[in-house]
Structure formats: structure tokens, C-alpha cells
Amino acid sequence: MTDQPSGTSRAPRNDRRRGRTRNALIGAGQRLFAARSIDGVTIDDITVAADVAKGSFYNYFDGKESLGEAIVELVQGDCEHEIYAANIDVADPAARIARAMGAMVRYAGIHPERYRAMINLTRRRAEIAAPINRGLRHDIEAGLGCGSFHAISVEAGMLAVFAMISSAIDHLRTGGSDAQGVIREMGFMLLRSLGVVDGAALEAATAAAAEFGQPVQSSSPSAS
Secondary structure (H helix, E strand, O other): OOOOOHHHHHHHHHHHHHHHHHHHHHHHHHHHHHHOOHHHOOHHHHHHHHOOOHHHHOOOOOOHHHHHHHHHHHHHHHHHHHHHHHHOOOOOHHHHHHHHHHHHHHHHHHOHHHHHHHHHHHOOOOOOOOHHHHHHHHHHHHHHHHOOOOOOOHHHHHHHHHHHHHHHHHHHHOOOOOHHHHHHHHHHHHHHHOOOOHHHHHHHHHHHHHHHOOOOOOOOOOOO
8 A cells, every 4th residue: 555645634634724714714703893893893903803813814815805795695694594494394475574584583692793793794785686685585576476465565575574674683682682572573563564464464473483582592603
């Protein structure tokens, strides 16, 4: 048997080291951007928080803006996955909207810094045409098509969803403690704003609250 080439065992270790460094930078960026605007954070702040040499930063990112873009992509991917998982076997548009709210409230409770960093970095832009919102657009269109939603445009319905979810999360972040009650009541109001009748709106919101409104343990955001 021939000896293993000397470089084959080192490459995975180098890859792991690079992965750890990149994750440390993303984690530090999440913490800092959750607390401040991107203009209020410097490269020095990020590298000190990550315990990474400043010169190493540029091996991974062109600047703090590209780090911010990576964080937004990461968190939006998380959010897409959470909503997909919540609605994988659910067909009713009203239930899907209520459960999406519940999933987002729960995610923000588990990963507050990660979620807040995304909000600060995107400056609450309502990018209706963004790929992440394709599923929401489909649900609003489906609700209008089947008659569950009434008297609202697709775009206005999407804006209502953005606003209600953001308000629910902000309320819980700034002192509200009853996540189950918030998901139920805000979910009900959201569905009513989309034209869902009282009984169906209350049923969907109550079911979502029961599943997603249980207390969660907050955790420090990871970069994985």
C-alpha cells in the first residue's frame, strides 16, 4: 500500500478552520448588527468580537456590506425553511398564513439576535418581488382564488402579513411575554384583514397559537 499523499489529511482540517473563522465572523456580525445599524459597526468591531485577525476578515468578505449580505441570506434561508416545515402538509391558505406567523414568532424568540440583525440590515424593506416571498404570494393568490380571502389585492395582502408579523415580534421583543396570546390575536386580526370570516379566522389562529406559541429557550445565534 502506498503512503497517503501528505496534503490529503491537511485539506479537511484547513477547510474546517476556514469554516470556523467564517462562522465566527458571521456570528459576531449578527450580534453587532442586531444592536446597531451597519453604519455604526466597523471592521475592527467585527474582528474583535469574532477574535479574528483583521487581515483575515478579507479572506472571507469584501467588507461589512458583504458580511451583512451573507447574514441576510442565512437568516432568510432559515425563515424559508421554518415556514416550509410549518406548512408542508397544510393546504388551507388561511391556516398556512396563521402558521407562517406562528413559525416566524417562534423563530424570532429562539434566535432574537439573528432575526434582529436581518431586520436592521434590510431596514424593514418590504420586497414583495423577492424570491423569499414567492410562497406568501402563492398563498395569498390561492386564498383569493378559493374565496377564503376577499376584497384585497395580492400586494396589499402581502404587506398586511409583513406588518402583522413584524408588529407581533416587536411587541414580544420589547416586553410582551404571552406569545400564544399574541399569535392567536394578531393571527386572527391578520386573517380578518384578508377577508377570512370570523369563525375560520379564529380557528386557524387558535390552532397556530397552540402549536407555535409555547415558551422557547432563547439561544445565541450560530452561523451554521
